Amino acid sequence: VLLDQKEKADCYYGTRLPPYKPKHVVTDPIIHRFQLRFCLCVREREKPHMDLLPAETSSEIVKKHRFRSLKLVDLNYEQLLSDVPYGSDYGKLDNGLNYYVRLNSKPKMRAALALAVKVGSVLEEEEERGVAHIVEHLAFSATKKYTNHDIVKFLESIGAEFGACQNAVTSADETVYELFVPVDKPELLSQAISVLAEFSSEIRVSAEDLEKERGAVMEEYRANRNANGRMQDAHWLLMMEGSKYADRLPIGLEKVIRTVSPEIVKRFYTKWYHLQNMAVIAVGDFSDTKSVVDLIKTHFGSKVSATDYLDIPRFLVPSHEEPRFSCFVESEAAGVLFTGYAYGGLSELPESEYISCSMGSTIAGEIGVFGYRPSMLLDMLAGKRAEIGTKLGAYMRTFYGDCSPTDLETALQLVYQLFATKVVPGEEDIKIVMQMSEESINAQERDPYTVFANRVRELNYGNSYFFRVMACVVHLMVGGIPRPSEPILKYNRDDLKGLPFTFPNTIIREVVRSPMVEAQCSVQLCFPVELKNEKMMEDVHFTGFLSKLIEAKIIQVLRFKHGQIYSAGVSVFLGGNKPSRVGNARGDISVNFSCDPDVALALVDLSLDEILRLQEEGPSDADILTVLEIEQRAHENGLQMSYFS
Numbered sequence: 094v095l096l097d098q099k100e101k102a103d104c105y106y107g108t109r110l111p112p113y114k115p116k117h118v119v120t121d122p123i124i125h126r127f128q129l130r131f132c133l134c135v136r137e138r139e140k141p142h143m144d145l146l147p148a149e150t151s152s153e154i155v156k157k158h159r160f161r162s163l164k165l166v167d168l169n170y171e172q173l174l175s176d177v178p179y180g181s182d183y184g185k186l187d188n189g190l191n192y193y194v195r196l197n198s199k200p201k202m203r204a205a206l207a208l209a210v211k212v213g214s215v216l217e218e219e220e221e222r223g224v225a226h227i228v229e230h231l232a233f234s235a236t237k238k239y240t241n242h243d244i245v246k247f248l249e250s251i252g253a254e255f256g257a258c259q260n261a262v263t264s265a266d267e268t269v270y271e272l273f274v275p276v277d278k279p280e281l282l283s284q285a286i287s288v289l290a291e292f293s294s295e296i297r298v299s300a301e302d303l304e305k306e307r308g309a310v311m312e313e314y315r316a317n318r319n320a321n322g323r324m325q326d327a328h329w330l331l332m333m334e335g336s337k338y339a340d341r342l343p344i345g346l347e348k349v350i351r352t353v354s355p356e357i358v359k360r361f362y363t364k365w366y367h368l369q370n371m372a373v374i375a376v377g378d379f380s381d382t383k384s385v386v387d388l389i390k391t392h393f394g395s396k397v398s399a400t401d402y403l404d405i406p407r408f409l410v411p412s413h414e415e416p417r418f419s420c421f422v423e424s425e426a427a428g429v430l431f432t433g434y435a436y437g438g439l440s441e442l443p444e445s446e447y448i449s450c451s452m453g454s455t456i457a458g459e460i461g462v463f464g465y466r467p468s469m470l471l472d473m474l475a476g477k478r479a480e481i482g483t484k485l486g487a488y489m490r491t492f493y494g495d496c497s498p499t500d501l502e503t504a505l506q507l508v509y510q511l512f513a514t515k516v517v518p519g520e521e522d523i524k525i526v527m528q529m530s531e532e533s534i535n536a537q538e539r540d541p542y543t544v545f546a547n548r549v550r551e552l553n554y555g556n557s558y559f560f561r562v563m564a565c566v567v568h569l570m571v572g573g574i575p576r577p578s579e580p581i582l583k584y585n586r587d588d589l590k591g592l593p594f595t596f597p598n599t600i601i602r603e604v605v606r607s608p609m610v611e612a613q614c615s616v617q618l619c620f621p622v623e624l625k626n627e628k629m630m631e632d633v634h635f636t637g638f639l640s641k642l643i644e645a646k647i648i649q650v651l652r653f654k655h656g657q658i659y660s661a662g663v664s665v666f667l668g669g670n671k672p673s674r675v676g677n678a679r680g681d682i683s684v685n686f687s688c689d690p691d692v693a694l695a696l697v698d699l700s701l702d703e704i705l706r707l708q709e710e711g712p713s714d715a716d717i718l719t720v721l722e723i724e725q726r727a728h729e730n731g732l733q734m735s736y737f738s
Contacts, residue, residue, distance in 0.1 A: 182382035188398035189369035194382040202277040204377025208289040212365040213266040214343040223345015226263040230306040237295035242653040252726030263343045290392040298359040305656035312659035318611040335411040367402040432493040440590045464514035479504040541607030589671035596621040614690040624678040661686040
C-alpha cells in the first residue's frame with residue numbers, strides 16, 4: 094500500500110485482532126483447500142474515500158508501477174460477513190445441509206461438483222490416525238447403491254476419468270469429494286449429484302472393503318516417504334507445534350493403516366459425517382441455478398439429519414514470538430503463450446559431437462542466453478512477467494514463452510536476442526559449468542529412482558545417443574494473436590534421421606536395487622511398438638486409446654481387486670523413427686506403478702496376465718465405449734483451453 098505522508102490517515106496492518114467466528118464456513122471448489130484470513134483496517138480522520146496516490150503524481154506512478162488508484166476503506170471487523178457468498182445461489186435444507194450453486198460458462202457443458210465435509214484428521218483419536226483418509230478411499234469403493242468400485246466405472250462411462258475428474262482430498266480440517274462431469278445430457282448432472290448423496294451417508298465399511306483399500310492407502314503413504322515428504326512433515330510439525338494439528342497429518346500412521354478395524358472406521362464415519370457438517374457445491378455451465386438446487390433437494394432432501402450430532406471442536410495453534418513467513422507466486426490469470434520450433438535435433442549429429450554440443454545450452458544459461466548475465470537480466474525484467482525457455486529434442490529444437498499481455502513486446506525481444514546474440518564462454522565460465530554438472534550428476538547417482546530409470550533406458554535402447562542444432566523456425570502463438578494465412582517458413586521432415594537404437598528381442602526381467610531410507614519400489618513394464626505406414630496415422634490414435642484401456646484395466650486389477658497400488662500410468666513413446674506421414678513409427682508402451690517391494694514381482698505377473706487376457710479375449714464393448722467417452726470429453730475440454738503442445 095502506497096501512502097502519501099501529507100494525507101491525515103492512520104493505517105493499521107498486521108495488527109493482532111480478536112478471533113473471528115463466522116456464522117457459516119463457505120467452501121468453494123477452487124479455494125476450499127486454503128484457509129486465508131486477511132484484515133486491513135483503516136481509520137480515516139478527514140477525507141472520505143481519499144486517493145492513496147497523490148493527485149499531482151498519481152498518473153506518473155500509475156504509468157511507472159501500473160498501480161490503480163486505491164481507495165481507503167472503513168471496515169468494521171466486528172461485523173460478521175454476509176451469509177450469502179457473492180454471486181452464488183446459497184441455501185440450507187431443513188436437514189442442515191448447505192448448498193452453493195454458481196453459473197460458470199467455461200468450459201462449456203461441464204460442471205465441477207463437490208461434497209465438502211468439515212471433518213478431517215484433527216478429529217481423530219490416537220487409534221484413529223489416518224481413518225479420515227481411509228473413509229475417503231472407501232467412498233469410491235462401495236456404498237449402499239454401488240459396490241465393487243461401480244461408482245468409478247459409472248463415472249468413467251460418462252467421461253469422468255478416474256483421478257482427473259473423480260477424486261477426493263483429506264486435510265486436517267475437511268474432506269472434499271470432487272467430480273468434474275459433462276452436463277450436455279440432462280440425466281448426467283442428476284446422476285452425479287446422487288453419487289455425492291451416497292458419499293454423505295451411505296459409505297459401506299466392511300472388512301472386505303477395508304482390506305482392499307489398505308494397499309492403496311499404504312502406497313499413498315509410501316509415496317510420501319522420500320526426502321521431500323520428510324521435509325514437508327518437518328515443516329508441518331514446526332508450524333503446528335503445541336497443537337493437536339502437529340500430530341494429525343492426514344495420511345496417518347502406518348500401523349493404523351495396516352491394522353485398524355472396520356468397527357473403528359465405521360465409528361468415526363457415523364460420529365462425524367452429519368449433514369449439518371456438509372455442503373454441496375455446484376459450479377458449471379447450467380441453464381439456471383434453480384434447476385440445480387432442485388436436484389440437490391431431490392437427492393439430499395429426504396435424508397434425515399442427526400439429532401445428537403457433535404459440534405466440530407476448535408483446536409487452536411499457540412501463538413509464537415518469532416516471525417514466520419510463507420512466500421508464493423501466483424501467475425496472472427490472463428497471459429500469452431507461444432512457442433517456436435524447427436525440425437532437426439539430436440538425431441542429426443554423430444556420436445563424437447554429443448558430449449561437447451550437449452553442454453551448449455547449459456553454458457549459455459550460465460553466462461546469459463540473451464546476451465546479459467542472469468543477475469543483470471533479472472534486474473532489467475523487474476516488474477515484468479516475461480519468461481522464455483528453450484528445449485532440444487530428438488527431432489526438433491524449441492523455444493517457448495509465457496508472458497502477460499502487456500509484456501508481450503518484451504518477451505518477443507528476448508526471443509530475438511536468442512538468435513541475435515553470440516554467446517562466447519570463457520575458460521572460467523566453462524570450469525564453473527563443468528563443476529556444477531559434476532555435482533548434479535553425483536547427486537542424481539545417489540537417487541535410487543534415477544538409477545532405476547537409467548537402467549530401464551539401457552535395457553530398452555542400448556547405448557543410443559542424442560544431439561541437437563539450430564535452423565529455421567516455425568512460430569505458433571495463442572492469446573488473441575491472429576494466425577498468419579500462410580506458413581512463415583518451410584521445412585522438410587524427410588531429411589531427418591531416426592534414432593539409432595534397437596529394442597531387445599528377448600524378454601528381460603531385471604531388479605535394480607538401491608539403498609533407501611525407507612523401502613519403496615517402482616515398477617516399469619515395456620513393450621515394443623511398431624506401426625506400419627499403410628495405417629500408421631490411424632494406428633497412432635488406436636495406440637493412445639489402447640494405453641488408456643490398459644491403464645484402466647491395470648488399476649482395476651491391482652487397486653480395486655487386489656488393493657496393492659494407489660495408481661498406475663501407461664505412456665506411449667513413438668519417436669524411434671523420424672516424424673513422417675508415410676514412414677513407419679516405432680517406440681514402446683510403458684506401464685508404471687509403485688508398490689510394496691515385497692509384492693512387486695507378484696503384481697508384475699498379475700499385470701502381464703491381464704494384458705495377455707486382453708490380447709486373447711479383447712476388450713468388452715463397455716470398455717471401449719468408456720475409453721472413447723473419456724477421450725471425447727478430454728478433447729472437448731482441450732479445445733476450450735488456451736494452451737497447446
